[in-house]
Amino acid sequence: MALLLMILRKMAKNRWLELSLLLGLIISVALASSMPIYTHAILQRMLIKDLEVQQTNTQKHPGLVANQAYFGKAKEGDKRLAETDAFMTAMSKRFDLPILLSTVTRGTKTYKLTPSDPSKLDPKVNRYGEIAAMTDLEKHIRLVDGVMPSTKPVNGVYEALVFPELLTKQKIVLGNELTIVDDDLKSTIRIKPVAVIDRADFTDLYWTNTMKDLNSRFFIPSVLFEQDFTKRSNFMDQFSYWDIVLDYHQLKLEGIDTFIATQKEIDDYFSRNLETYTSSNTTIITLQSYGEKEKKLRILLWSLNVPVCILLAFYLFMVANLITDRQKTEIAVLRSRGASRAQIMIGYVIEGILLGGVALLFGPFVGLQLTKVLGASNGFLSFVQRAAIEVKLGQEAYQYGLIAVIASVGMVLIPAVLATRVSIVGHKQTIARKNKLSFVHKIYLDVVLLAVSMYLLQSFKRRMDDLNALGLDSLDMKVDPLLFVVPAFFIFAMGLFLLRIYPWVIKLIYAVGRKWWPPYLYSTLLQVGRSTTQYQFIMLFIIMTLATGIFSASAARTMNKNVEEKIQYKNGSDIVLQTAWDNDAPPPQSGPPGLDSGEKPQGSEGGGKKRVQYVEPPFMPFTQLTGVESAARVFKKEDAYISIGKDTKKTTLMGIDTDDFGRTAWFRDHLLDHHFYDYLNVLATDSKAVLISRSIAEETGAKVGDVIRIGWNDVEGATSVIYGIIDYWPSWNPNPILTASSSSGSKTNAPKLVIGHLSFIQNNLAVEPYDVWLKLKPDMTSQALYESLEQKRLSVTRLVDTNMMVIWSKNDPFQLAVNGVMTLGFLIAIGISFIGFLLYWLLSLYGQILQFGVLRAMGISYRQLIGMLVAEQLLTSGAGVLIGMITGNVASRLFVPLFQLTFDSSSQVPPFQVSFDPKDQLHLYIIVTIMIGLGLLLLGTMLSRIKIHQAVKLGED
Template identity: 30%
Template structure:
């Protein structure tokens, strides 16, 4: 009965404090959703990758669920006895039975899905067969004996009948059936007897095994190309016999089995990514087991092992996303702890009374455990459902806070998500219960004494935790710098590094430290400004600043929330936008334009005889496609001709180096090419104008220019084959679209001038497209005009493929979701603070009304408080976010091996992101002020003051 009393008391407490309980529940649900979305997203995105990779490594004949295993016994003989001496036939047969039993039991358990088809076969060595009838045609016929399970269901008898399963008596021929292709090709006739040579010693008389063709079959048309064949038809060299007859045959000492093969086609679609590790582990254990039985095992078809790298990729992805989500999880936990502390604070008097009346600390803690355990139980069910939605949003991310319409990820709640869920709930409830213990230790006397010291400094200020965090942050920065130096020295060219978790943890620690130090300094700054404000006649601002100075502790949690939200939002958006922009820049520089077309210029020359007959010719004619057509295509903004050739560069007849010549039309190139302004000293148009003004001008890369001590106006020759073209140096460039340092030295010249000096050679066509242009329509239109495209480089497809990368989607998705959740809990904290602050200060506002302050003055005081809180938090958050981005984002280029990549790495801090944060906080501020004003207007003096106590 006592336990029901406890549950009833807990239930009443939940109803009594339902507002705070809902707020706490929201925090628990968000924490579970964020933590569970990591394994949910990883399983969903790698499920898609797994199926795509599995299908690519398979074929129509051997789909992804195929496993084919062979035991090639012809490899296994006893060389000590004789080169051709096989081991004991009974031993070989027992080995086959053992393998067959293990494989048929264990292989279907590897996937644990439906077996769509199973078959097995065994065959002997292939040998020449002879007709029994000496009058029948003798020709080379090489055949083998085999059995194939399920053959009857896949073929139709053309003539004759099926063999019997009975073992023939001594002297009787073995009944066989053959493919009609074997009947035609080898002239094997129905009801005829043929002889199969047996194994004999070197000096023994030849022995034969007689067999009779009793049936001829044809493979069913519908089954011919289906993935049901352990060996593909047609069967031109095989006599099929019953399995029982085959087993009896291979026990003889004068026959030798060639191999056995088992074939499974299993339903692979239900297989989930989280099962992959278990499946591969079972398959490897099975492989070890069967290889211990036979050393001639061959696994011919099993693409499942090609997916093993995905296991490591998934573990790394989960680790990365967990690291990126830690800051927002920390903020959610801070929010949960703050809400729990407010709940405990409101009920501290009740707790003290329970202790004074004999209640133990354990009983009080258990009561709160039951109360919050109910909330945690609800969060366990609701949180993962929200996590599914978050994972789908992450799968649709294309950038920071940028989501596109994309096929939803096939997400489920994988088993490992429950580990995240229960660990999150346990950590959250443990943190909350940790706050209950000190409160449960208070007696009614000590509680009243504690109230008297309510305005003392918070724990972290009394023990200088902010200073400790500052020291640890500086140490982390130094360690990160050392780690980056090691990467610089040890990273191999072209290697890819996943985003270093330290690039997120150390900056977040810096931001938290800066926020705490700001809160320590804030009261003294306010006190400084209050000296000037006190001279003003308006009382509202004076009261506001005094309230801030005397009770700064009650504003600190909300200000810290805002600082962390704004600064983390700026840093997160800077990471995402920096990665995205540099990815786009690298692709655009590599391609040079939206689309690059290579077209067919070489055509065979028709040759005619004296009689006018057309004959083939090896001669080719070069035909330049009409260029103007490209500019008239639908969806094309502009087009440019670009010729790139390798050749020898010389000055005054002295060969200097092999280099690259890019010949362009400067006017068209200006409208088509992509080029970043910071890659050269002058704007791109400056260099193109030089080529327009002087037809024989050339632009030279700086390294070549300085190495050979060239001067502007000096003549440079470029030789292609036996032809040399002279240019004069008009400008010096550092980089140029599509040209990397490995292709230097570089000369950029006028295409018309080069074509006038040299033969017309095939060039590429660069296109600038409208946003919704169809490349296929452009190619079709060119084909109709007689222009045939042989190669296409489409930067848009590369961008789409890059944005679908699991790591990239995960990074952008978790950063976007984390920012949105951080803003959400900040807004929730803002409204929670306003509500509790107003309830707590009812007496204070009543006294102010009693001494003559108007409602408008009270609203002004509260408005100033809220404005100062939001402004202080937003201003410091913006400052810290920008500073940390400038300090830590340069490390990103080394962590991802982007140092030295062309074009150079640049940091992107988007002002619009800061503006969006300001708009969200501004709207929250306005709504909060309207609610407060409404409550204050309804406030009546007798409701606020009752014998000098708060209501």
């Protein structure tokens, strides 16, 4: 108890340092615990989003669990159907999700139908049908015609409900009685449709998996089917369908294993007990990939946090070192009086446990709030009001927090361990030798880390060159953790290396102006030059903060911009849409099974295939849509050809109106030898002018001025003249597409493009459907355009919204991680840097009170003391800012280009480009300036309150 009281008193004596240390521990725990929280939250969001996209794309509810089984002729005592019903009822609850709907559908096999009264129906028509029943069918239909069927046979006839499709297909009307005759049946079955029905609500989940075979199903009441068909042994073959619709929005990551296990149990049951069955659960495919996604996301998060983890470690070490420095004399005295190192360390261990316990108590809750910051990030230092991610504390968060506490407390104890090794004599010697090299410089750690970083940089460059040269594809957002770890080590090593050189710079400055420096600058230069190790911690701290911020800003900006430009280039404009064109194409004909709709049976008339004639719809309405700044017609023919001399190549033909296209299309500068508009201006000079891709020029030897012939099948070609050669063009990917038969790096399969005038193509070749490209006015939303399209009743068959695709890309979990973690890491770095900066200089000021007092007594004015303080700040903190700027920019230039390894090299068009936004760096410099300015203001205020007699008296004490 006495030891605990002594530790508490010692902590109270250094309460501000202890609170700063506690803050660092809390942030460390918060950062560590936020990893599993964020991973869980973002994957949870992605899971639901993926399932929603799956529903949109497939038009099937992801929560549908559909199972079908065939039961042959029932034998006496066969209970398989009843057992399967009970099993599926139990399994539906095992998914542990709310059940939106559960239906059981029964059906006989398909039988031949004959009219009971041949005089009323044509007996020559082949009719086939099956008797079926669905649970709760009456609640989900509307009666179109007729009356509801009886729940019992009427004079031996089963009354049935039918959909309109059946009457059309079977060529019957209501009231026509049909007879099922089959050798396997002991008696004939008569059935009569008495009502035509349709879906009461077309969006009803009830119809998710049952809108098939409606042209052959006769629905009778479910109770009647169970009584007369299911429960009567040795009656007939039967199909059973069990459809369960689960609320997938309630699916949690923790429930994925349960969901997959339940489906596996269903599959195992059906495979053991039934010979013929099918099982459909499309959600399983999506869920099975989430284990790998979680692993990748976790690695990415830790990789992104390496720089801030290094900063936190430095902060903790620096604060712990400051605390230990104030107690080194006490430690040395205790050691000289016989206290063992273990006895001294017990006190520091208990102190670390107390602080670590408090950090573990509050840290995870702070991490919970940090996770919300991650979810709101839309770019580096950019936040948006998106739907909040679902965050919650779990056991894993506390486990990560505990590991962080242990590691952090271990870091805090290092200075104390080193201090216990020094005797009272050694302590006094250390005070007198402040200008000696630091330990990291003695072992040349900076040189070693620099060498390792440069080696790994070259390794990454070789790998990148191989990918580009061979045309290989990297996996979707394949993130190598070293892409984030190596730059952090480079920044650390570069900072240390420049600090090794910095004392020589101070000596040079001192030597250059030795005869002219005023006394206060002379004193400052001597102070900084002779105590370089004293300032290295704070300088390295500032270097790491600023360099990491610059690198993070550049990396996040580059990745975001390249993803956006890839989408913009691929689409070509803000909106790309297709409209319905009137044409004279014959309607698709249904022929015998296996015959394609466009294929004619042998012996049919008409030898040649007639070319479809199209009628171009009005284009002007698209230019008048709300929010449209410009519109362009863009025709594309993928299977066109180009003939140059004897060479004929398959190519993509694009027809444009040069003026409209230039105003509407998106294109990045510096992709072509000349400006994009220059090529359009050249093209506009001649109606026969065309531009060709570099791949055509290289393969055929074509050059500007050559005459070529363009066209496609079923049209007569036209003669054109080459006016230019291009490497890139809006929406066109020039990268080779490798196939199994093509060799790596082969250029013979490179895509080809010809750009000509749309009017020339329509007048000389053919009029065929084209795309409409729209450029929206600034700050105009797509929703306004959609409403305008609906108001003008423009028929749109396909629409691509570039802005929406960019938003979707920003919601990608890996993009969120990059933006969120880099932003959060920088904010944490700035916060702890500011605290560390103030702590260091306040303690330094207290350490120099005697010196300032003596200088004031010698006649140095207060203004000159302020000048000393400013000069010391410029030579230390200012130098740290300058070195940090240099290091951050060098790291960005060297390592940010490597991030193209995370993108698919074949689809990354336009080429990867490193981006720097001056606003990002301006934000950094403003924050650092404010930090140093506030520090100087606080130090100046404290300096103004120093009284000479108190300073001298303190020195005497």
